[in-house]
Amino acid sequence: MLNSFWNWFVIIITVGSILACWWLLHWTKGVSDRSPDDDGSTGHIWDEDIRELNTPLPRWWLHLFNITIVFALVYLVIFPGLGNFAGISGWSQIGQYDAEVARATEAQESVFGRFREMDPDALMADSEAMEIGGRLFGNNCAMCHGSDGRGAKSFPNLTDGNWLWGGSYDQVLTSITKGRIGAMPPMGAALGEDGTREVVAYVQQLSGQKADPDMAAAGQARFQTVCMACHGMDGTGNQALGAPNLTDDIWLYGGSPADIEATINNGRNGNMPAHENLLHEDRLRLLAAYVMGLSES
Numbered sequence: 271m272l273n274s275f276w277n278w279f280v281i282i283i284t285v286g287s288i289l290a291c292w293w294l295l296h297w298t299k300g301v302s303d304r305s306p307d308d309d310g311s312t313g314h315i316w317d318e319d320i321r322e323l324n325t326p327l328p329r330w331w332l333h334l335f336n337i338t339i340v341f342a343l344v345y346l347v348i349f350p351g352l353g354n355f356a357g358i359s360g361w362s363q364i365g366q367y368d369a370e371v372a373r374a375t376e377a378q379e380s381v382f383g384r385f386r387e388m389d390p391d392a393l394m395a396d397s398e399a400m401e402i403g404g405r406l407f408g409n410n411c412a413m414c415h416g417s418d419g420r421g422a423k424s425f426p427n428l429t430d431g432n433w434l435w436g437g438s439y440d441q442v443l444t445s446i447t448k449g450r451i452g453a454m455p456p457m458g459a460a461l462g463e464d465g466t467r468e469v470v471a472y473v474q475q476l477s478g479q480k481a482d483p484d485m486a487a488a489g490q491a492r493f494q495t496v497c498m499a500c501h502g503m504d505g506t507g508n509q510a511l512g513a514p515n516l517t518d519d520i521w522l523y524g525g526s527p528a529d530i531e532a533t534i535n536n537g538r539n540g541n542m543p544a545h546e547n548l549l550h551e552d553r554l555r556l557l558a559a560y561v562m563g564l565s566e567s
């Protein structure tokens with residue numbers, strides 16, 4: 271709300287400018303009403319025959335200006351514009367914004383309200399929920415996990431039923447909501463070159479690949495001192511830490527001796543971004559159910 275000085279300041283300047291335009295138009299129109307024998311010159315003549323003419327605007331052009339004046343007046347009656355006068359339509363920016371938000375919320379409610387009552391199994395069985403989940407996956411997850419969820423090197427496959435961080439609905443929802451950061455420290459310096467090769471042989475053997483038995487045996491001893499804390503005594507991993515099972519021949523970073531050696535030497539830090547600030551809880555639930563569905567099909 272403007273105080274009464276600014277209120278009148280705005281009204282007087284706005285209406286005054288419109289009246290001034292109207293007066294200007296009216297005054298210039300008079301020029302076109304001159305008599306036929308008037309040659310229209312202002313009386314200024316240069317170089318004997320160069321005359322300055324005072325030619326009026328064509329009528330149609332003049333009327334365009336008249337229309338803008340009428341438009342301005344009608345507008346100022348209907349919409350806010352004159353100081354504190356709200357206009358007879360009662361329109362306001364905030365009112366329009368509120369109406370649009372209310373419409374969007376209602377549309378959301380009609381879609382997601384139903385899903386809120388459903389448990390994960392019911393969501394997975396609901397074709398509309400899975401369709402929306404699939405679209406959300408395509409827009410938010412496919413760039414890393416692939417449009418079919420099968421992942422790629424360093425991005426886990428979500429369809430294989432093999433989980434770094436756990437495959438219950440709640441664990442999957444937590445992975446999506448809070449994000450996950452894998453922390454495999456670089457161990458090459460601690461193991462030394464020979465030690466690293468031995469551990470690589472043991473990891474190969476763990477996953478069922480052929481490896482030199484003596485090297486693997488030496489590697490096992492090292493593994494059980496430096497790797498066990500995270501990957502477990504038998505190498506089956508630890509979902510609380512996101513430490514992968516090394517016995518299943520499923521690889522996030524590749525299972526060739528060179529890949530395993532690179533993992534041990536340089537460490538790995540897979541980063542699943544948190545989505546809690548990007549997507550509403552309603553959508554996160556549908557995504558978790560969709561991912562569960564991917565791994566079960």
Ligand code: HEC
Pocket residue numbers: 434451452453454455457469473493496497498499500501511512513514516520521522523524525530533534538539540541
């Ligand atoms: C501090 C815990 C920790 C220790 C200690 C640790 N790791 Fe890891 N390791 C992880 C985590 C977590 C990952 C997954 C990293 C990721 O997701 O980016 C991982 C990943 C790996 C991978 C990659 C698996 C794949 O699927 O590609 C291999 C191989 C591996 N570790 C071997 C070892 C070996 C061998 C040792 C001992 C020399 C070791 N790790 C010590 C936590 C650990």
Ligand code: HEC
Pocket residue numbers: 407410411412413414415424425426428432433434435436442445446450451452512539540541542543545557558561
């Ligand atoms: C920027 C790339 C990226 C995006 C985007 C992304 N993820 Fe991930 N996601 C990862 C990585 C990398 C990991 C593995 C983290 C690790 O190394 O432990 C992961 C892990 C996961 C896991 C845990 C898998 C397991 O085996 O426990 C789930 C579930 C998951 N993502 C689902 C999703 C969903 C659903 C979306 C979309 C909302 C999504 N991700 C978006 C990169 C991404």
